[in-house]
Amino acid sequence: MTSKKVLIACDSAKSLIDFRGKLVELMRKEHTVYVFTPTIPADQRAKLELLNIIIFENKLNGSNVSVLSDLQYAYRLYRLIKQLKPDVFFPYTLKPVIYGTLAAKLAGVQKITPMLSGLGYNFVAGNTTAISKITRTLLKLSLRNRPGLSVIFQNKDDVQTLLDSKIITAKHQTSVVNGSGVDLNHYTPTQPDINNISFIMVSRLINAKGIQEYFEAAQIVYLKYPQVTFKLIGPYDDNVDAIHPDLFEEIKHRSVIDYLGAVDDVRPYLSSSSVVxxxxxxxxxxxxxxxxxxxxxxxxxxxxxxxxxxxxxTSANANGFLIPVKNTTELVRKMEHFITNNQDISSFGLNGLALAREKFDVHKVNARMMQIMELN
Structure with a gap:
C-alpha cells in the first residue's frame, strides 16, 4: 500500500469526532490525514487531536446563508488544496460538498469522493424557496461528472432524487453505504424497562425532524397514560428551519416532555428509555x-x-414501526401499541440489534468507504 494524502472537509468538528472518528482512525493506519473544519470549540479540541490528524480551521457556518462567507470559505479551501496537493479529497455535508468539490476540481485533485449524508431541508417536498433553488443549482454545477469523481450516498432514495432532478446522470459513478455506521462496542445493549415505559427523541430542534408531532403526541398519550414519561434531547440552534421560539418555550416549561438540551453522551439516556x-x-x-x-x-x-x-x-423480524409523515394520530397509535403490548419493546429491540450487527456495523461501513476512496 502506497501512503496517500487525504483531505477531509466537514461542517463541524463534532460531526468528525462522532460520525467519522473510526473512519479517520482507519485512514491514519496507512495514510496522512488533513482536516478542514470550522473553528473547534475548546471542549472538542482534545478529542480531535487524539485522532492524530493535521487540522486547518475556518469560519464556515453550515446552517446559515451568507454569500460572502461562503465565497471566503471556498477560496480558502482552494488555496489549501493547492498547498497540500491531496491524493484524495473527501468532503461531506452540503456546503463542503458544493464548494469543496468545485475547489478540488479547479485544483486538479485526481480522486474526489463527496458524500451526501442526506439532502436535508433544501430537498424536502414542497420547498420551493430561492435558497433551495440556488442550492440545487450549485450542487448540479459542483457534481458535474468527470473522471475520478465518485459520489457517496447513504440511501437509494437520494440517488434517485438527484437523478430525477438532473443534478447527476446515469453516467455518474455513485455508491450507497449504510449511513455512518455505529460502533457496536461503544453502544452496549441493555434490557429496556417495559414496566415503567419511557419514550425518547434525540434530535436538533428543527421542524422537519418532527418536533411538533412528538410534542403533540406526548400531550395526547399522557392524558390517557399519565404514568408514561417522555424525554427530548437536542440543541435549539440557529437554523433556517428551527422550531418557533413559542413552541420551544412550551416544550421547556409547559409540556409533559422532559427537555434535557444537548448532551455529550446519549447512552445513559437511551439506556433509561424504552422506545426511541x-x-x-x-x-x-x-x-x-x-x-x-x-x-x-x-x-x-x-x-x-x-x-x-x-x-x-416490518416483517417477521420487526424492530419498529414506520408511520406517515406529519401524522400525530398514527404516532399516538404506535406509542399506545408499545404501552399495551409491552413485551414487543424487548423483542423489537433485539431484532433491531441483530439488524445493526448485520448492516450498520461501523467497521463494515468504513471498509466500504475505504474501498470507494481507493485507500485499501
Whole structure:
C-alpha cells in the first residue's frame, strides 16, 4: 500500500469526532490525514487531536446563508488544496460538498469522493424557496461528472432524487453505504424497562425532524397514560428551519416532555428509555440516533421517509414501526401499541440489534468507504 494524502472537509468538528472518528482512525493506519473544519470549540479540541490528524480551521457556518462567507470559505479551501496537493479529497455535508468539490476540481485533485449524508431541508417536498433553488443549482454545477469523481450516498432514495432532478446522470459513478455506521462496542445493549415505559427523541430542534408531532403526541398519550414519561434531547440552534421560539418555550416549561438540551453522551439516556421516536421528514441520510437506538436494543418509531425507512424492518423480524409523515394520530397509535403490548419493546429491540450487527456495523461501513476512496 502506497501512503496517500487525504483531505477531509466537514461542517463541524463534532460531526468528525462522532460520525467519522473510526473512519479517520482507519485512514491514519496507512495514510496522512488533513482536516478542514470550522473553528473547534475548546471542549472538542482534545478529542480531535487524539485522532492524530493535521487540522486547518475556518469560519464556515453550515446552517446559515451568507454569500460572502461562503465565497471566503471556498477560496480558502482552494488555496489549501493547492498547498497540500491531496491524493484524495473527501468532503461531506452540503456546503463542503458544493464548494469543496468545485475547489478540488479547479485544483486538479485526481480522486474526489463527496458524500451526501442526506439532502436535508433544501430537498424536502414542497420547498420551493430561492435558497433551495440556488442550492440545487450549485450542487448540479459542483457534481458535474468527470473522471475520478465518485459520489457517496447513504440511501437509494437520494440517488434517485438527484437523478430525477438532473443534478447527476446515469453516467455518474455513485455508491450507497449504510449511513455512518455505529460502533457496536461503544453502544452496549441493555434490557429496556417495559414496566415503567419511557419514550425518547434525540434530535436538533428543527421542524422537519418532527418536533411538533412528538410534542403533540406526548400531550395526547399522557392524558390517557399519565404514568408514561417522555424525554427530548437536542440543541435549539440557529437554523433556517428551527422550531418557533413559542413552541420551544412550551416544550421547556409547559409540556409533559422532559427537555434535557444537548448532551455529550446519549447512552445513559437511551439506556433509561424504552422506545426511541423520530418522526422526521428531513431527508435524512440514515439518522445516527436510530442506529444508536438499534445498537442499544431499543424499539423504534419513525417515519416512512427518506433515510428513516432504511432502519426499520416490518416483517417477521420487526424492530419498529414506520408511520406517515406529519401524522400525530398514527404516532399516538404506535406509542399506545408499545404501552399495551409491552413485551414487543424487548423483542423489537433485539431484532433491531441483530439488524445493526448485520448492516450498520461501523467497521463494515468504513471498509466500504475505504474501498470507494481507493485507500485499501
Amino acid at each position: 421516536v423520530l418522526p422526521s421528514y428531513y431527508r435524512e441520510g440514515i439518522p445516527r440516533c436510530l442506529l444508536e437506538a438499534m445498537a442499544m436494543a431499543r424499539a423504534i418509531i419513525t417515519c416512512d421517509s427518506v433515510g428513516c425507512r432504511e432502519t426499520v424492518e
